[in-house]
Amino acid sequence: MxxxxxxxxxxxxxxxxxxxxxxxxxxxxxxxxxxxxxxxxxxxxxxxxxxxxxxxxxxxxxxxxxxxxxxxxxxxxxxxxxxxxxxxxxxxxxxxxxxxxxxxEVTLLPRHWDWLSAQPGGASQVLRRLVDEARRSNAGQTEVKSAREAAYRFLHALAGDLPGFEDVIRSLFAGHEQDFADRMNPWPPDVKRYALKLATRSGPLLADRERN
Incomplete structure (x- = not known):
């Protein structure tokens, strides 16, 4: 049911x-x-x-x-x-x-408020525009990092005693998806499958995404 x-x-x-x-x-x-x-x-x-x-x-x-x-x-x-x-x-x-x-509530220093006041459209419009620009330039990095951290929490709780654990974690945070997957090959398949699911939920686990 x-x-x-x-x-x-x-x-x-x-x-x-x-x-x-x-x-x-x-x-x-x-x-x-x-x-x-x-x-x-x-x-x-x-x-x-x-x-x-x-x-x-x-x-x-x-x-x-x-x-x-x-x-x-x-x-x-x-x-x-x-x-x-x-x-x-x-x-x-x-x-x-x-x-x-x-x-x-938004807390800023006086110089920040002075700068916002001098911008066209008012403080709220400027702040929304700055946030949108930051999100675009971020290119999904926040989601990628969140996914990696989720995979790490799972692996730390369940796979900490499995062979090669530290190398797997290094590959995870380096963004090397294939190496990350390959190093888990000796592990139980369910652990590898779930770790990959968490790590790649926002897209490929590629270090290049953070450099672009």
Whole structure:
């Protein structure tokens, strides 16, 4: 039975992938294996960050599902309330639609405010333009680095004792995708597959992307 799949998680029994899907589906898969007295450590990972997820598996299946569903509802309600608060904080003229503009505090030195004041279009327009230009020049570097860090968190938690771990990590952060993959060849295939999935989720793991 499949539950909410808006977020993705993956669980491992030792170095073997056990389950992948929503947090509820993964939690129930882990619960079932724990009931069989698994002889290897069981870890669940957040696909977005590569971090280990703590699972509260107390009680019955129904209790676990209810608890995780309530947690999800609480997180969603909090996010929606924050978004509504941010949007409502933006002054609007009569008939002016909400354009997704969010008002938040910006702290600058006097010289920065002086420079912004002298620019055409006002401070907000200038700041938006500067941010857009920085994002374009970034060329996806932030996403690439985030993906590498996610892969590192996973590997550090699960593969730290595997042979050649340090060389694998060096290849990861050097951006050498083929070398990164090749050095994991002696490892269990599920570990290699998931590490590559995390590391390349935003595109090829190429050092050249950071030099261009």
């Amino acid at each position: 499949s539950h909410d799949t808006s977020e993705a998680y993956t669980a491992f029994v030792g170095t073997r992938q056990l389950a992948a899907g929503s947090l509820i589906d993964v939690a129930l898969a882990v619960k079932a294996v724990e009931g069989d007295d698994a002889d290897a450590p069981i870890l669940a990972f957040d696909d977005a960050t590569g971090s280990v997820v703590d699972l509260d598996l107390r009680g019955t299946t129904a209790e676990i599902v209810a608890r995780l569903s309530e947690r999800k509802k609480g997180e969603t309600a909090t996010a929606e309330a924050q978004a509504a608060s941010d949007t409502d904080a933006v002054p609007r003229g009569r008939g002016r639609p909400k354009l997704g503009v969010i008002a938040r």
